[in-house]
Amino acid sequence: xxxxxxxxxxxxxxxxxxxxxLVKAQxxxxxxxxxxxxxxxxxxxxxxxxxxxxxxxxxxxxxxxTFIRGLLDLTDNLxxxxxxxxxxxxxxxxxxxxxxxxxxxxxxxxxxxxxxLSGEYGFWLxxxxxxxxxxxxxxxxxxxxxxxxxxxxxxxxxxxxxDTQADEFTVVGIGDMGGDVxxxxxxxxxxxxxxxxxxxxxxxxxxxxxxxxxxAERKRLFExxxxxWEDYSAELISEGGGVFSRAAxxxxxxxxxxxxxxxxxxxxxxxxxxxxxxxxxxxxLWNGGIGTYVKAAGETHDDVGDKSNDAVRIDSHQxxxxxxxxGGNLGFTQLARIGFARTGxxxxxxxxxxxxxxxxxxxxxxxxxxxxxxxxxxxxxxxQRNQMLRAMTPEVSELVLRNNYRQAMALSLAxxxxxxxxxxxxxLMRRLEAEGKLDRSLEFLPDDEELRSRRERASGLTRPELxxxxxxxxxxxxxxxxxxxxVHDDRFSAALYxxxxxxxxxxxxxxIDAHPLRxxxxxxxxxxxxxxxxxxxWADKLRNATGADCGRIAAGYLISLQIHxxxxxxxxxxxxxxxxxxxxxxxxxxxxxxxxxxxxxxLLHNRRADLDPDACIAHYQRPxxxxxxxxxxxxxxxxxxxxxxxxxxxxxxxxxxxxxxxAASAESRYWLMDIIEIGRQLxxxxxxxxxxxxxxxxxxxxxxxxxxxxxxxARGHWQVLATLHYRDELDHQLRNLTASVLxxxxxxxxxxxxxxxxxxxxxxxxxxxxxxxKMLADMQAASDVDCAVFSVAHGVLRELAAKAx
Numbered sequence: 001x002x003x004x005x006x007x008x009x010x011x012x013x014x015x016x017x018x019x020x021x022l023v024k025a026q027x028x029x030x031x032x033x034x035x036x037x038x039x040x041x042x043x044x045x046x047x048x049x050x051x052x053x054x055x056x057x058x059x060x061x062x063x064x065x066t067f068i069r070g071l072l073d074l075t076d077n078l079x080x081x082x083x084x085x086x087x088x089x090x091x092x093x094x095x096x097x098x099x100x101x102x103x104x105x106x107x108x109x110x111x112x113x114x115x116x117l118s119g120e121y122g123f124w125l126x127x128x129x130x131x132x133x134x135x136x137x138x139x140x141x142x143x144x145x146x147x148x149x150x151x152x153x154x155x156x157x158x159x160x161x162x163d164t165q166a167d168e169f170t171v172v173g174i175g176d177m178g179g180d181v182x183x184x185x186x187x188x189x190x191x192x193x194x195x196x197x198x199x200x201x202x203x204x205x206x207x208x209x210x211x212x213x214x215x216a217e218r219k220r221l222f223e224x225x226x227x228x229w230e231d232y233s234a235e236l237i238s239e240g241g242g243v244f245s246r247a248a249x250x251x252x253x254x255x256x257x258x259x260x261x262x263x264x265x266x267x268x269x270x271x272x273x274x275x276x277x278x279x280x281x282x283x284x285l286w287n288g289g290i291g292t293y294v295k296a297a298g299e300t301h302d303d304v305g306d307k308s309n310d311a312v313r314i315d316s317h318q319x320x321x322x323x324x325x326x327g328g329n330l331g332f333t334q335l336a337r338i339g340f341a342r343t344g345x346x347x348x349x350x351x352x353x354x355x356x357x358x359x360x361x362x363x364x365x366x367x368x369x370x371x372x373x374x375x376x377x378x379x380x381x382x383x384q385r386n387q388m389l390r391a392m393t394p395e396v397s398e399l400v401l402r403n404n405y406r407q408a409m410a411l412s413l414a415x416x417x418x419x420x421x422x423x424x425x426x427x428l429m430r431r432l433e434a435e436g437k438l439d440r441s442l443e444f445l446p447d448d449e450e451l452r453s454r455r456e457r458a459s460g461l462t463r464p465e466l467x468x469x470x471x472x473x474x475x476x477x478x479x480x481x482x483x484x485x486x487v488h489d490d491r492f493s494a495a496l497y498x499x500x501x502x503x504x505x506x507x508x509x510x511x512i513d514a515h516p517l518r519x520x521x522x523x524x525x526x527x528x529x530x531x532x533x534x535x536x537x538w539a540d541k542l543r544n545a546t547g548a549d550c551g552r553i554a555a556g557y558l559i560s561l562q563i564h565x566x567x568x569x570x571x572x573x574x575x576x577x578x579x580x581x582x583x584x585x586x587x588x589x590x591x592x593x594x595x596x597x598x599x600x601x602x603l604l605h606n607r608r609a610d611l612d613p614d615a616c617i618a619h620y621q622r623p624x625x626x627x628x629x630x631x632x633x634x635x636x637x638x639x640x641x642x643x644x645x646x647x648x649x650x651x652x653x654x655x656x657x658x659x660x661x662x663a664a665s666a667e668s669r670y671w672l673m674d675i676i677e678i679g680r681q682l683x684x685x686x687x688x689x690x691x692x693x694x695x696x697x698x699x700x701x702x703x704x705x706x707x708x709x710x711x712x713x714a715r716g717h718w719q720v721l722a723t724l725h726y727r728d729e730l731d732h733q734l735r736n737l738t739a740s741v742l743x744x745x746x747x748x749x750x751x752x753x754x755x756x757x758x759x760x761x762x763x764x765x766x767x768x769x770x771x772x773x774k775m776l777a778d779m780q781a782a783s784d785v786d787c788a789v790f791s792v793a794h795g796v797l798r799e800l801a802a803k804a805x
Contacts, residue, residue: 002099003030003362004038006067006114008060008106012043017305021330026358028471029351031478032403032528033362034520035098042067064110068101068117075099078124098517101130102361103139105290108180111136128368131361135386136368139357142397143184146288148356148404149327150188153284154577155408156323156346162283163578164189168211172280172321173197174331175288176229177221181327181354182288187222190215195260196277199289201246202229203273207256208238246270262320274312281320287331287350294319296335304333316340326353334444334464341462348411349467355407359400366521367392367504370511388504395501405574406532407470409589412582414466418590419535422460423720425469426451428537432472443468466536473536474527477550481523484551488519491613492558495529496522526554533570534593542597545724546604553600555611560599562613563620564669566592572659584653588663595666602673605728623676623686624669631661637690639698642668668694674735682742688754693738695758700769701776702734705793708785719787726790733794733801740801768800 004026009015019041026037042063048055076097077084083095101114114130123129132139139145150164157164168191175182176199186192193211197204206214217236221227229243237243240256250267257263261280268276278285278293287293292306294316301310316332316339324332324340324347332340337347371388374380413419429445432438440447445465446454454460461469486492493513497505499521500512515521530539534557542553561567573588603611627637634643643665650660671693672686679689697703709727712719744757744764752760762769775796779789 002038003033003035003102003358003365004040005102005104006064006107006110007039007041007104008064009041009043010106011306011308012045014305014307015041015043018330021305025329025349025351028349028468028475029355029358031471031474032355032359032407032524034366034517034524035100035362036475037358039104040067040071040101041104060106061110061113064107065113065117068114071099071101072117072121072123075123077122079122097124100125100128100361100365102358103130103132108140125365125369126372128365128372131364135389137360137364137389137393137396139360140180140184142360142393143180143187144360144397144400145354145357146181146184146188146327147397147401148359149181149325149353150185151356151401151404152348152353152408153286153323153325155405155412156325157283158577159346159412159582160322161581164191166578167191168193169283170195171284171286172277172282173286173288174291174293175199175286175328176202176227177218178225178227179288182286183218183222185286185288185325185327186218187215194218195282196280197229198246198274198277199229203244203246203251203270203277204229204232205241205244205257205261205277206237207240207254207260210236210238244270244273246274271311275314278312278314279318279320283321284323284325285319285321286325286327288327289331290328292330292333294332294336294340296333296339299333299335306330317343319345322346326350329354334468337464338444338462341464342459347464348408349464351471352407352411352467356400356404359403360396363396363399363499364389366499366515366517367396367501369517370500370504370508370515374508374511392501392503395503399499399501403528403532407528409574410470410532410535411463411466413586413589413593414461414470414536415463416586417460418586419593420537420541421720422451422455424537424541425461425466428473428540429469431540432476437476438472443472445469470531470536473539474531477527477531477539478523480550481526481554482519484523484549484554486551486555487522487526492522492555495525495558498529499525526558530554530557533566534596538597541720542600542604545721546601548604552604552611555613556600556603557596559603559611559613559616560596562617563624564595564599565621565625566596569659569662572656573663576655580653580655584650584655588650588655588659591663591666595670598667598670599673601724601728602670602731606673606677619680620673620676624672627669627672627686628658628662628665631657634661634665636687637672638665638668639694641698642694642703671697671731671734674731675738678735678739678742682739684742689738689742691754692741692758693734695754696737696741697734700737700772701780702730704776704780705790706730708779709790712786712790722787723790726787726794729794730797733797736801765800772796772800 009018011018019039023037023039026039030037044059044063048059074086074089076086076095078097083097085091103111111130111133115127115133118126118129127133127135154164162169170193173182173186173194175197177183177186186194191211192215193209194214195206195209213236217233221231224231232243240254244251248270251270251273252267253263253265261276263276291309292304293309293313295304295313297315297317301313316336319340322345324345329350331350337349341347371380371385375382375385429438429440433440445468481487496518497512505512539550539553542548569592573585576585627634646664647660650664651657675686675689675693679686706727709723712723741757741761744752744760775793779785779793782789
């Protein structure tokens with residue numbers, strides 16, 4: 001199962017190095033889609049004599065066709081559901097009929113050629129073989145790659161207190177307006193002040209651009225076929241700027257250029273001016289071009305493997321921008337990104353930022369597979385299929401950009417430490433490496449010595465490093481889920497449906513259910529959603545804590561999302577971008593993450609034999625929703641002391657009241673699942689059970705004990721597991737104690753009030769309660785509350801619960 005671009009390289013001396021770098025990026029980039037990443041590349045060794053562009057193009061097409069035929073000659077085919085191996089080929093692998101080729105540099109217009117060859121070979125994917133053809137999704141027209149990268153850009157800036165759609169900001173760019181990624185990217189905000197840019201022919205400098213006028217001019221150039229920086233209207237360039245040829249011997253540096261770009265010289269050779277542009281003190285460096293322009297100080301130009309840009313390349317410590325936006329591939333080495341991030345710069349990686357293109361192609365392929373079957377069976381004409389594909393363009397774009405947005409947000413939450421500790425990331429890396437799934441040195445992840453050094457400096461993983469880890473976490477989880485029953489379970493089909501436009505689902509739900517890649521698509525959707533929301537190491541942590549496999553963890557997770565109405569609340573938090581501070585927004589996400597974590601763990605412990613989503617929704621969804629109907633109904637069940645202060649804080653920060661109540665009470669609402677169970681078992685109303693439950697929690701200071709467990713800084717894997725166990729055990733004992741108290745009412749013929757039941761229970765257990773209170777006093781007086789204290793406390797509490805039972 002493979003998908004990737006096929007590049008016509010112009011780097012005749014080192015194209016293999018170029019393709020190696022691309023395939024590494026593609027493999028991790030493809031973590032968001034069904035197939036694994038691949039890359040191919042070729043050069044034209046014998047260009048035609050005379051050197052005309054058309055003759056060279058024809059020779060390039062011939063090379064491309066040879067490459068495509070070679071791929072199809074070696075690929076298994078499908079015929080009416082049966083695998084047809086290639087003729088006279090010795091196979092050492094299992095059946096594998098999935099192969100998709102995408103456009104790349106030099107082959108952007110070649111998809112129709114590949115699809116004609118697919119038809120010639122009778123390849124089962126038809127024109128889904130090469131995505132982005134004339135009857136596919138035009139990435140440049142959609143601007144999908146640039147829009148996806150812009151989701152990362154917006155996130156970086158929001159965390160700096162800048163709204164890219166409302167506040168002006170300065171940019172230096174790599175590329176020109178005729179290019180897909182550069183051109184589309186520089187039209188995604190009319191607040192951009194593009195002070196400089198360069199491509200292989202020209203250097204553009206506009207020291208003090210007018211945001212509105214320059215936006216209009218960039219749009220004109222983008223819409224003009226074959227335009228270059230030379231076509232930029234000179235009268236719109238501010239004083240001291242201009243468009244300069246890279247073939248010039250010297251370029252004059254005006255006082256305005258010196259002031260804006262931080263240059264001392266009055267003239268510079270073109271290559272030195274480009275190096276100065278890369279070092280300019282601007283808000284963002286936007287890469288929409290080809291080439292590697294920034295390396296780490298410890299890397300040589302040979303390490304980079306891009307000889308054509310050796311003369312302009314700088315080291316990461318020379319960057320003075322605040323944000324790197326990577327619409328294009330390989331603009332910076334991974335070590336350069338890491339170095340930039342460690343000095344406070346905001347960056348992900350190219351395979352994170354520009355994943356929109358590959359995601360769009362994957363949607364196209366999956367949709368075409370479904371619709372092509374209808375065309376073959378005569379249920380739809382090819383013209384109708386093509387009309388439907390075009391009509392779904394906005395929906396496909398929305399699905400892709402949601403993935404980009406949530407992946408960028410996941411990295412932000414990971415970087416703040418909101419979802420996991422550095423120790424958890426270390427354990428995940430070591431396990432993946434021990435199982436042969438990760439090579440830390442190859443991916444430039446820190447070794448054990450470097451991790452120890454960072455721990456001493458209270459420094460964790462950078463965003464570029466977390467970008468690698470999030471991709472590996474998704475790849476592993478996706479592969480594990482493909483073998484789990486959940487991906488073929490109709491009760492969890494919402495995950496499968498989430499990969500398709502709503503209009504397609506409405507018309508052809510049965511065809512989606514029967515999709516040939518159903519299992520792979522569902523696994524991909526679940527893995528992406530779980531990691532994006534809950535964090536990189538979340539599934540690993542749950543597996544260690546509960547012993548459940550990935551399929552059961554996914555089931556518990558998906559059920560928790562539904563019973564707590566998480567999707568609605570998650571979208572409400574996302575809608576607060578730019579309206580509240582990034583820090584408060586992260587707190588809201590953290591509240592929801594904690595709720596889902598505890599809820600999933602509860603389901604895995606308490607419904608081991610029956611993770612039935614329909615039954616769980618029937619049991620828990622309605623009563624949980626009723627509690628949140630208003631602050632009055634919330635207070636009737638959960639004491640205001642548990643959520644009021646946090647609720648007031650959120651409201652002060654302009655969080656909508658309903659969302660503020662949801663987030664502020666999230667921790668306490670997790671316990672309602674126990675309360676609902678007790679009520680069902682004893683036939684008692686929710687308010688009565690909740691009153692006893694929370695009264696016991698406060699009276700026995702179990703809330704205080706739980707906070708101590710949460711605040712405890714666990715050192716090492718075993719302390720982490722022990723703390724999780726102690727928290728689960730505390731919940732279990734409180735549930736037993738609540739049932740015990742309410743049993744007094746049953747013994748009294750059911751006429752006893754909750755208050756009376758609790759008073760009777762206290763009288764009956766006075767001696768044991770005195771012992772518990774003394775134990776609590778000793779704990780509260782202790783200077784260091786740790787796992788040993790928790791263990792002793794649980795021993796006394798278990799005794800109390802056992803006697804009470």
